[in-house]
Structures are given as C-alpha cells and as structure tokens.
Amino acid sequence: LFTCWDVRHSEHIEQQLSEAGQILANGGIVAFPTETVYGLGADARNTHAVASVFTAKGRPSDNPLIVHISDRDQLSSLVSEVSDLEQTLINHFWPGPLTLVMPVRPDTVSPLVTAGLQTVAIRMPDHPVALALISASGCPLAAPSANRSGRPSPTTAAHVIEDLSAVINGVVDGGSAGIGVESTVIQVQDDNTIMILRPGGITEEQLSSFAPVTRDPALNDAATALIPRSPGMKYTHYAPQGSMTIVMGSQDNVVNQYIEQQIRQAQARGEKTGVLVFDENPLHLADTLGLSLGSRDHLEEAANRLYAALRTFDRVGITFIMSQGCEQHGVGVAVMNRLSKAAGGQIIHL
C-alpha cells in the first residue's frame, strides 16, 4: 500500500509526519524532500529496512548510503571520532548540503549502509520537512536519492512516484527540492585537508576558506581508470535513456553549428532529438525538443532544472541529446559532473 502525504498546504502536518515516521520506525521505507533532491529513507540500524531500499532502487550493494540526522547530538553515536576541522565544517555548514565521510562507530548502523567500509557518510539536511520526519521517526535515516538506480535523481514527489510507487511505502510531498543536485560528499584527510569525493550543493570556494581543498583524482575525466573513493561515482548515474553528448567551446556560434549538424545527421538516421542549452546561447531547431538550463550567470538554475529536463527527454522518448556545457566554478562543478555522467563521459571540446 502506497501513501502520499501532501504536506504543502496541510493543516495536519504533525499528524502526517508522525504516521510516516511510525512506518519508518517499524522498518518501512518512505521518500521525503530535502534541500537537494528527494531521498528514500529507512532506519539506518535496521538491516531488513536498508535491504529493502537497495531492492526498491535496484542499487548495487557495494554503493554505501548517506545517513541523515536531525540533531547534531546524534553524530557521536554514529562515528568514533570527530576531528577539529570536521567539527568546524559541521558547525558552519549543517544543516545543509554537505556530507562528511567519517570513521564509523562499530555496531551502530547496519553494515549494508556502509557497504562494509570502515567509514559512514553523514549529513543533516536543511529542509524543515526532512528534519521533522527524521525526528518523528526517532531513527537516523539511511537515504539515497529516491530514484530507480541509473535514473536521474528526483526533484519532485511526482518523480519519486514515477520510479518507485509500486515498491515503497510512501512519499512525503513537500514540493520541489530546492538545489536540485545532491550534497557535496567530502572526507577530511590528515586532519587538515578536505577531499571532495562528489561535487554538489556546497562549492569548493565555500570549503576553501576553512582548509585546502583537493578533488578525488578519479573525478577528472582524464583519469577514469582510477577507482573513485566514493563508490557511487563509478556508475554511469543520472543517465537519460537517449544517448547524450556535451559540447564545449569558447565560441557560442561554433558550438551551436556543431550541435545543429549532429542533430541533422541524427534525424536522418531516424532519431528523436533534443537539445539542452543556456539562455545566452539559444538554439531553435525544427523537430527537436529544446530545454533550457537557465542563465550561465546563475548556474543554480541549471542545477535546479537538470534532472527534471533529463526526465522530460525520457518521457517523450528522445533518443539523441546534445547539451551545451558550462564553466566549472561554483555549483557549475556539480552541474558539469552530473551532465558528464548523464552523457557517459562523451564531451566534445571544440
């Protein structure tokens, strides 16, 4: 039985969240909004509940989950040690889209959550509904993004329903997730440097005022032979069903000419075509679905629209997608990371 608790204009939020929280406390699995994307929650201590999350998503068991807490005090029961730098980052960025990978306290969370690693990833989401649901459940909630594995992450309850309504207990509908890409996953190294394992909502610029920042070398396209420290980064994630290519170049008209030529050739082969473009460099092509990533000067818009756009291409059966790329600063690093994954690494530099 699937329930949708719509808490957007509700006068019974407390009762709705206590119902959803009860299901979680009893080992059920419930999706909920966060400030990044929707998550699929389960009691992180309950192996049976966590196992049903992996099954519902079709997620490989070697890909560990993030544990979500609603109170900083829950942290000490989950990790064995918090360094000074970690504490500083927590004080500054929680609640918010920063996930810290820390040494796990033995026998606290289910081994399925950590995929057998000695570390656990933890974050405190900056969303009133997420925080209230975690409190209502009384559990730390293991919560991956609430999509079928390999599909774009969900930024609305409708996306969750599209992928998972047949296999989960319910979704709390709190409207659109804000940021639109997932949290930044980091690990503090040698107590003094921050390594980014997955770029996301908190930018390198923001982190670098606290300590030197490095990127997991496996994140660079050129180094694809390396094994990423964040196991999830090795999968072709977030992928639309159609094939996708990103086109980069300093001259807008050259980029668009190339895209146009590729779209024509694809149409001649019988492909159903789509393009993903920035407002500064619009492109209108016949018989091609054009979607906007917003302005290049506000890459938050691209973060916010990206996954919904990929789902739209799928919904109308687009088989061939060309996308413009963006500069890698601020949240643009996360946007390019997700675009590149959606494209299976196919990037053309003109």
Ligand code: TXA
């Ligand atoms: O914004 C987010 O982080 C969303 C919302 C729902 O909170 N959650 C999310 O979860 O994106 P998921 O499962 O889709 O991605 C978790 C990422 C994966 O890349 C996983 O490999 C990494 O975090 N991760 C989890 N535990 C880890 C660990 N112990 N060491 C390294 N990476 C870890």
Ligand code: MG
């Ligand atoms: Mg995910």
